[in-house]
Amino acid sequence: MKRPVFAVLVAAAPLVAWYAPAEAQTRPVMWAASASPAGPVAPGAVVRVRLTATVDPGWHLYSLTQGAGGPIPTRIRLAADQPFQLADSIQAPGPTKSFDPNFGIPVEMYNGTVQFVLPVRVSRDARSGIDSIAVETRFQACDATLCMPPRTERIAVPVAVRAAPARLRPAASGR
Numbered sequence: 001m002k003r004p005v006f007a008v009l010v011a012a013a014p015l016v017a018w019y020a021p022a023e024a025q026t027r028p029v030m031w032a033a034s035a036s037p038a039g040p041v042a043p044g045a046v047v048r049v050r051l052t053a054t055v056d057p058g059w060h061l062y063s064l065t066q067g068a069g070g071p072i073p074t075r076i077r078l079a080a081d082q083p084f085q086l087a088d089s090i091q092a093p094g095p096t097k098s099f100d101p102n103f104g105i106p107v108e109m110y111n112g113t114v115q116f117v118l119p120v121r122v123s124r125d126a127r128s129g130i131d132s133i134a135v136e137t138r139f140q141a142c143d144a145t146l147c148m149p150p151r152t153e154r155i156a157v158p159v160a161v162r163a164a165p166a167r168l169r170p171a172a173s174g175r
Contacts (some may be wrong), residue, residue, distance in 0.1 A: 001111045005019055008018065008033075010084065013050070018118050018153055019028075019091050020145060021142045022087070022104070023140055026057035026148070028055060028056040028141045028143070029053050029054070029055050029056070029061055029134065029139060029141045029151075030053070030054045030060075031051065031052070031053055031054075031137055031153055031155050032051075032054070032155070033049055033050060033051045033052065033058075033155045034049070034050050034157065035047045035048065035050075035120075035157050035159045036050070037057075038046050039146075039160065040160040040161065040162040041122055041159060041160065041162065042122070042161075042162050042164070042165075043122050043123060043125065043126045043161065043162070044120070044121070044122060044123075044124045046087045046119050046120065046121050046122075046131070047084075047120045047121075047122060047159055048117055048118070048119060048120075049117070049118040049119075049133060049135060049141045050078065050115055050116075050117055051076065051115070051118060051135060051137070052109070052113060052114070052115045052116075053074075053110065053113070053114050053115075053116075053137075053139075054112075055110060055111055055113070055115060055126050056111050057112075057144065058081075058143050058144070059111075059141050060096075060109040060110060060141065060142060061074055061110045061111075061114065061140075062074055062095075062107065062108060062109050062110075062119070062139070062140060062142075063092065063095035063108035063109065063110065063125075063156055064076065064092050064116075065095070065108060066095075066107060066108045066136045067106070067108075069103070069105055069139050070100065070103035070104075070105045071103060071107060071142060071147060072106055072138070072139070072140035072150045074131075074137065074138070074139040074140075075138040075139070076090055076116060076118065076135065076136070076137050077135075077136050078118075078133065078135060078136070079135070079136050079154065080130035080135065081124035082131075082133070082134055083098065083125065083126035083131065084120050084121065084122060084126075084133045084134075084159075085120070085121050085123065086118060086119065086120060086121075087119040087120060087121040088119045090093050090116055090117070090118050090168075091116065091117040091118075091119075093110070093114060093115070093117050094170060095108035095109055095110055096108070096109055096110070096111065099144075100144050102147075104169055116170045118135065120133055122159070122161060124164065125162065125164075126142065126161045126164075127161065128161050128162055128163035128164070129160070129161060129163055129173050130158060130159075131158075131159055131160075132156040132157060132158050132159065133142065133156070133157040133159055134156055134157075135154070135156075135157060136152060136153070136154050136155075137152065137153050137155065137157045138151070138152045139151060139153075140151060151155070
C-alpha cells in the first residue's frame, strides 16, 4: 500500500515544481496595506493608508504618472460606496525613468518594493466599530521581454472607527 502512494508523490513532484514558478510569473506583484493610526479613529479624521507593492526580481511596475502610448500606468483609488474618501492626492516615490526599446518611449517604473501613501478621510457618518477601507489597484507588470495583462486587485485595510460625539451624530428619526 505504501508503494502506490510513494509512486503518486514521485510522479506529482514535477507538476508541483512546474506550478510554483508559473504562479510566481503570473503574480509578480504582491500588494499589502496598513492604516495609521492603528487605534480607533474619529469620524471626520484622516487615516494614512500605506499601500506597499512588492515586485519580484526582474519585473517592474509602472508609475502613477506613466505617459500614454506604452505600458499601463498604475492606478490607485478607493472603491465607491464606503464611508471613506481620499482627503488629498496619493503620495508616491519618484520612479526610475528610462527609455524602453520594447515600447519605443521613455517609461517610469518601480522595482523591488514601493510604498504609496493615501490620506483617507473617515466620513462623519461612519458607523463605529471595525470597518475596512477598500483600495483598488490597477497595474501592469513587465519584465525585459514580457508584459502581463493589466490586473485589478482589491485590498481591504482594517480600521477601527470610534463612535461620533453626540453633537456630530445624525438626529434619530422615528417620531
